[in-house]
Amino acid sequence: MIAPPFLMSTMENPTNIVWHKSSVEKLDRQRLLQQKGCVIWITGLSGSGKSTVACALSQGLHMRGKLTYILDGDNVRHGLNRDLSFKAEDRAENIRRIAEVAKLFADAGIICIASLISPYRKDRDVCRALFPEGDFIEVFMDVPLHVCENRDPKGLYKLARAGKIKGFTGVDDPYEPPLNCEIVLQQKGRDCVLPCEMAETVISYLEEKGYLQA
Numbered sequence: 001m002i003a004p005p006f007l008m009s010t011m012e013n014p015t016n017i018v019w020h021k022s023s024v025e026k027l028d029r030q031r032l033l034q035q036k037g038c039v040i041w042i043t044g045l046s047g048s049g050k051s052t053v054a055c056a057l058s059q060g061l062h063m064r065g066k067l068t069y070i071l072d073g074d075n076v077r078h079g080l081n082r083d084l085s086f087k088a089e090d091r092a093e094n095i096r097r098i099a100e101v102a103k104l105f106a107d108a109g110i111i112c113i114a115s116l117i118s119p120y121r122k123d124r125d126v127c128r129a130l131f132p133e134g135d136f137i138e139v140f141m142d143v144p145l146h147v148c149e150n151r152d153p154k155g156l157y158k159l160a161r162a163g164k165i166k167g168f169t170g171v172d173d174p175y176e177p178p179l180n181c182e183i184v185l186q187q188k189g190r191d192c193v194l195p196c197e198m199a200e201t202v203i204s205y206l207e208e209k210g211y212l213q214a
Ligand SMILES: Nc1ncnc2c1ncn2[C@@H]1O[C@H](COP(=O)(O)OS(=O)(=O)O)[C@@H](OP(=O)(O)O)[C@H]1O
Pocket: 045, 046, 047, 050, 051, 072, 073, 074, 077, 086, 090, 091, 092, 094, 095, 115, 116, 117, 118, 119, 154, 156, 165, 166, 167, 168, 169
């Protein structure tokens, strides 16, 4: 069967798509919200505190009247990314899709908080390249493997060490720390830094860079 001409042209040239501009734009939405859309990309090992800091940050910003939305790796894997495994190409696709969704949130004027292991530098750099300069704020949870493993709130490190989970980040799959990220969060010597204190560090950065005003 021969496809109708309009279908034919799309199939022959998949880039034959034209951007449709809206009369209400990002700047208008930002003015309405009195903030600037961006993504805070929190990367780190399982158990390093990504989700905890994401929640503390969302709470801190919410209390200042700022609109946020969290995209947590674990949660997104329950829906949009439920078809993806933990092999390298699926992690890359997981990260790519979350970055594209984060880009939509940022375009909506929202401060999007993405918390996922995102272990490979190359994948994170691909995400960064999707955003205008400054709008991709990479936050590294710099927590040593042995600390994460001691916390092990879901018992996954134990399963990985017992060989019951294959390709677990930090155990038998690599984690590549950022070389040049915007913010590094870590414990200070033996002193425990509370998640809300870590969130304040990020909020100060946003304030200083002008993201908390239109
Ligand atoms: N093989 C393997 N490696 C790492 N993590 C694993 C694995 N299998 C399951 N889990 C659980 O999945 C959570 C990580 O999902 P992410 O989407 O953040 O991972 S990734 O960015 O695609 O690497 C991660 O959640 P967090 O502990 O919140 O990081 C784990 O609970």
